[in-house]
Amino acid sequence: MMKSGGTILPRLDEGIRTLATDKQMWWEQPYRIVQTNLRLIDASLDPASLARQARDFGASAITFNVGGIYAFYPTELPLHARNPYITGDLTGEMLAAARREGLRMVGRFDLSKGTKLAYDAHPEWFVHNRAGEPQEYNGTYQACVNGGWAKDYALQILREGISRYDLDGAFFNMTGYQPVDYSGRNRGMCHCANCQSAFAGMFGRELPEREDFSDPAYADYILFKRRTSQAAAQNIYDTVKQLRPSTGIMGNGKGACDFMRLEIQRAVSRPAPEWPHQPGELARWGAAIGRGRAYSCASTNFLDYQWRYASETSHNHMLRFGQQIANGAQIDYYLLGLFDQPNREPLEPVHRFMEWHKANGEHLTGTRSAARVALYHSRTADLHAGATASGKTRNQCFRGAYRLLLEARIPFDFVSDEQMEDADIAEQLARYDVIVLPNTACMSDAEAAAFDAYVAAGGTVIATGETGLYDDRGNRRGEFALASFPAGAPREAIAGLETYFAIGEAELDFPETRLAHLDGWYFPAAAKPGAEAMLSLMPVQQYGPPELCFPQDLASAGPGVLTRAHGEGRVVWLPWLPEWLYFRDGLAEHRDLLAQLIKRATRAPIKLEGAGAIEVTVRDKGDCRMVHLVNYAGQRGSAYEEPPAIAGLRLGVRDVSGTGKALVSGAEIASGSVDAEGYCWIDVPPVKYFEVLVLPRAKA
Numbered sequence: 072m073m074k075s076g077g078t079i080l081p082r083l084d085e086g087i088r089t090l091a092t093d094k095q096m097w098w099e100q101p102y103r104i105v106q107t108n109l110r111l112i113d114a115s116l117d118p119a120s121l122a123r124q125a126r127d128f129g130a131s132a133i134t135f136n137v138g139g140i141y142a143f144y145p146t147e148l149p150l151h152a153r154n155p156y157i158t159g160d161l162t163g164e165m166l167a168a169a170r171r172e173g174l175r176m177v178g179r180f181d182l183s184k185g186t187k188l189a190y191d192a193h194p195e196w197f198v199h200n201r202a203g204e205p206q207e208y209n210g211t212y213q214a215c216v217n218g219g220w221a222k223d224y225a226l227q228i229l230r231e232g233i234s235r236y237d238l239d240g241a242f243f244n245m246t247g248y249q250p251v252d253y254s255g256r257n258r259g260m261c262h263c264a265n266c267q268s269a270f271a272g273m274f275g276r277e278l279p280e281r282e283d284f285s286d287p288a289y290a291d292y293i294l295f296k297r298r299t300s301q302a303a304a305q306n307i308y309d310t311v312k313q314l315r316p317s318t319g320i321m322g323n324g325k326g327a328c329d330f331m332r333l334e335i336q337r338a339v340s341r342p343a344p345e346w347p348h349q350p351g352e353l354a355r356w357g358a359a360i361g362r363g364r365a366y367s368c369a370s371t372n373f374l375d376y377q378w379r380y381a382s383e384t385s386h387n388h389m390l391r392f393g394q395q396i397a398n399g400a401q402i403d404y405y406l407l408g409l410f411d412q413p414n415r416e417p418l419e420p421v422h423r424f425m426e427w428h429k430a431n432g433e434h435l436t437g438t439r440s441a442a443r444v445a446l447y448h449s450r451t452a453d454l455h456a457g458a459t460a461s462g463k464t465r466n467q468c469f470r471g472a473y474r475l476l477l478e479a480r481i482p483f484d485f486v487s488d489e490q491m492e493d494a495d496i497a498e499q500l501a502r503y504d505v506i507v508l509p510n511t512a513c514m515s516d517a518e519a520a521a522f523d524a525y526v527a528a529g530g531t532v533i534a535t536g537e538t539g540l541y542d543d544r545g546n547r548r549g550e551f552a553l554a555s556f557p558a559g560a561p562r563e564a565i566a567g568l569e570t571y572f573a574i575g576e577a578e579l580d581f582p583e584t585r586l587a588h589l590d591g592w593y594f595p596a597a598a599k600p601g602a603e604a605m606l607s608l609m610p611v612q613q614y615g616p617p618e619l620c621f622p623q624d625l626a627s628a629g630p631g632v633l634t635r636a637h638g639e640g641r642v643v644w645l646p647w648l649p650e651w652l653y654f655r656d657g658l659a660e661h662r663d664l665l666a667q668l669i670k671r672a673t674r675a676p677i678k679l680e681g682a683g684a685i686e687v688t689v690r691d692k693g694d695c696r697m698v699h700l701v702n703y704a705g706q707r708g709s710a711y712e713e714p715p716a717i718a719g720l721r722l723g724v725r726d727v728s729g730t731g732k733a734l735v736s737g738a739e740i741a742s743g744s745v746d747a748e749g750y751c752w753i754d755v756p757p758v759k760y761f762e763v764l765v766l767p768r769a770k771a
């Protein structure tokens with residue numbers, strides 16, 4: 072259900088006084104959670120002292136263990152292992168201490184695993200791979216989504232915890248299918264009797280042997296996992312709500328919830344280059360799928376699972392927080408253990424950030440993005456990429472498009488494929504002048520119909536590569552899914568081209584560039600009548616020895632851009648992957664090509680001038696327009712260090728007038744002259760980690 076993003080919410084941070092009022096809605100007010108992931112040995116902690124530390128740290132809520140694998144209270148359920156170090160009721164004492172300090176408490180449950188106690192009693196409740204081996208890890212056993220632990224016993228644990236403790240929220244760790252263990256080993260998908268019978272009941276066939284598209288049952292298995300995970304999340308949600316409706320359910324974006332907790336974490340095994348945009352990416356996704364729900368992206372203090380006490384730098388946390396608030400997220404900071412970290416470097420800077428957020432929360436929450444451009448995020452296309460010709464490029468296409476929009480300083484949101492069957496999808500899409508579909512190969516008929524309607528009503532779709540060439544199960548279509556597409560009769564993709572596109576004199580705005588290079592894919596198809604072509608694909612040229620490196624054949628082998636009107640709008644298709652090339656090579660012509668095509672179809676809410684690696688977003692709330700600027704200059708590869716402040720930026724903002732303020736520097740912001748296009752120009756104070764300019768909106 073859509074909730075208004077612009078509601079003026081009651082003031083937060085009233086501490087204990089707000090606990091009695093408006094309790095169900097606390098997560099819709101600004102919050103700053105500190106998540107303590109307790110170890111068994113933390114049983115001896117002093118709750119009063121921890122609550123005071125969290126409060127002094129600037130937190131408004133604390134996440135604290137309740138139960139699941141181990142109970143941190145005296146559970147009466149025989150298969151629910153008690154933390155052996157517990158002498159009293161740690162959870163209950165902590166809840167009382169949190170209350171005294173005016174903190175909310177989110178109870179942490181890990182229902183994804185049980186101990187040997189439960190496994191020995193009911194091995195059939197737990198994951199067993201094809202070889203019949205349980206997924207054991209340090210004496211814990213992964214529970215099967217379709218087994219008796221997940222479907223019944225975990226809910227008994229939950230009932231016990233929720234009925235005993237008046238928790239403000241509940242967080243559930245690692246729910247769903249998790250074949251990869253903490254060591255990063257894939258232990259194999261579950262082949263237990265419950266999975267076999269549930270899968271046979273749903274699809275009338277046997278489980279796939281492998282989790283890839285070479286197995287004909289794999290597409291069904293993707294759907295199976297999704298349906299059963301959603302049903303499990305719904306069970307958890309209903310169980311809590313029946314007992315205590317005021318407890319807010321934190322979701323992970325994959326099932327029923329009141330608000331969302333996503334997580335930012337490095338995994339050292341991820342392929343280079345380092346991707347510094349994970350916080351903004353998650354926050355944008357949270358905004359898209361949340362449909363008005365609050366969301367936060369817990370910033371994990373540690374580097375990776377294997378090194379729980381190797382801390383990320385404070386500079387990394389600040390870059391993460393800057394991206395998150397720029398994209399409407401709340402704050403969550405995740406410690407393994409307590410505040411006595413062996414590396415204290417991040418703690419004081421994060422504390423200062425928390426205090427700043429506390430003072431400025433009203434401008435950071437309940438806002439609504441003013442972006443006019445959206446990047447299409449498709450979990451379906453991600454999951455089924457392995458079934459498509461260019462699927463190996465999928466992730467880099469998406470990230471290339473992400474970087475390209477950000478580095479072209481075009482404010483953008485996500486639209487998610489999970490929104491596309493909403494009853495009000497036309498209204499949701501109508502907020503955007505342009506939607507970019509980066510090689511979004513797999514798409515349902517319903518998604519395609521929603522895009523066609525969006526284009527017919529005046530929107531512009533800019534698509535690349537194989538967009539719409541497959542259905543939502545990865546089966547290749549005979550035609551592109553969008554009826555509004557400027558091309559038809561797709562032919563077989565050409566891989567491994569090493570050539571160029573020639574840019575015509577009058578084509579776009581490239582006064583100094585005549586060629587844009589192409590490495591890799593080209594997707595030939597027939598232009599529909601009325602389609603306008605730009606850029607010419609050059610036949611492959613000789614490139615060695617140098618004496619022979621000159622063009623010998625200038626005939627066009629196909630267009631680089633096809634554009635066609637459809638109703639009031641248009642579809643622009645690039646039958647190649649410039650965003651993938653931008654991700655890899657970072658040359659300006661690929662970025663500028665797409666940026667120019669976008670700018671033809673929209674008038675951005677801002678323009679930013681001046682050198683520097685800056686992300687810019689625009690958010691509105693009531694009479695204010697907030698412009699967020701995030702400085703990436705502290706990141707070099709995998710290192711996140713103190714950034715130099717970026718000075719000399721000039722910002723043009725539409726629809727503002729009068730005097731505003733900068734929330735970080737404290738400077739007063741005088742709005743300057745308004746140009747012919749209606750942009751009011753402002754001198755931006757130097758931006759250290761990030762800055763938020765609050766500007767009065769012009770009266771209509």
Ligand SMILES: [Zn+2]
Nearest residue numbers: 215261263266
């Ligand atoms: Zn199973």
